[in-house]
Amino acid sequence: MAMKKAEMERDYRNYETKMKNARAAHRDGMYRDAVKLALSAWDDIDGMMQYARRYEKTEFDSIEGIDLVLKYAPMLFDYATLDTLESMLKSQRRIERDTAADMGEKLSSARALMWDAHRMWNHIEEHAETMQDELRARLGGDQARWRSIAEAWEKMGLLRRSPDGGSYRLALITRLGEVVSAKCPSCGGVGDAPKAMWLEHTICPHCHATVLFVIRGKPNHADAKE
Numbered sequence: 642m643a644m645k646k647a648e649m650e651r652d653y654r655n656y657e658t659k660m661k662n663a664r665a666a667h668r669d670g671m672y673r674d675a676v677k678l679a680l681s682a683w684d685d686i687d688g689m690m691q692y693a694r695r696y697e698k699t700e701f702d703s704i705e706g707i708d709l710v711l712k713y714a715p716m717l718f719d720y721a722t723l724d725t726l727e728s729m730l731k732s733q734r735r736i737e738r739d740t741a742a743d744m745g746e747k748l749s750s751a752r753a754l755m756w757d758a759h760r761m762w763n764h765i766e767e768h769a770e771t772m773q774d775e776l777r778a779r780l781g782g783d784q785a786r787w788r789s790i791a792e793a794w795e796k797m798g799l800l801r802r803s804p805d806g807g808s809y810r811l812a813l814i815t816r817l818g819e820v821v822s823a824k825c826p827s828c829g830g831v832g833d834a835p836k837a838m839w840l841e842h843t844i845c846p847h848c849h850a851t852v853l854f855v856i857r858g859k860p861n862h863a864d865a866k867e
Contacts, residue, residue, distance in 0.1 A: 656689040
């Protein structure tokens with residue numbers, strides 16, 4: 642069904658508001674929140690694009706709300722969000738058709754980056770301190786890619802890069818395999834699981850909502866709810 646102008650304008654305004662908040666979260670270094678806010682703006686992309694093209698004569702090289710997610714979701718191992726993007730591109734083909742960038746190719750590149758990042762994270766977890774200039778020898782591929790991942794994680798507060806000779810010694814600030822407690826933002830239910838699990842949208846065993854749990858720290862088996 643064709644959208645009315647008022648509906649398109651509503652989506653346009655909603656998208657702009659959500660992306661303003663996403664940019665603010667990004668500036669404050671709250672990368673997971675920035676991804677979550679940008680993801681929430683996806684519901685409004687189709688109407689936003691229709692309004693902007695029809696009434697503001699805007700042409701799209703790319704879409705900021707998608708680009709922000711594609712930049713950081715791979716670094717956070719957010720598999721579910723990349724799957725959501727694939728489904729959206731299939732169901733709303735106007736998005737890719739009216740965008741100069743090849744969204745399908747950008748999604749494929751993001752998935753490849755995520756798997757490389759996962760390999761690198763596992764390597765650093767298994768080797769307490771890793772030299773950055775040894776990553777290509779250990780993992781193969783392109784040294785510039787490993788360096789860019791390390792720099793991104795440092796910026797996000799996930800990795801420590803300590804100068805050592807002409808390179809950097811890498812150490813994780815957090816370990817994905819560590820068992821920690823996390824709290825459901827919907828019902829307050831608390832569970833214990835490897836940290837990697839809480840970095841993805843998870844079905845709460847208490848209220849059955851699909852949410853991003855809030856990580857609390859070390860397990861506390863004394864309470865099941867707060």
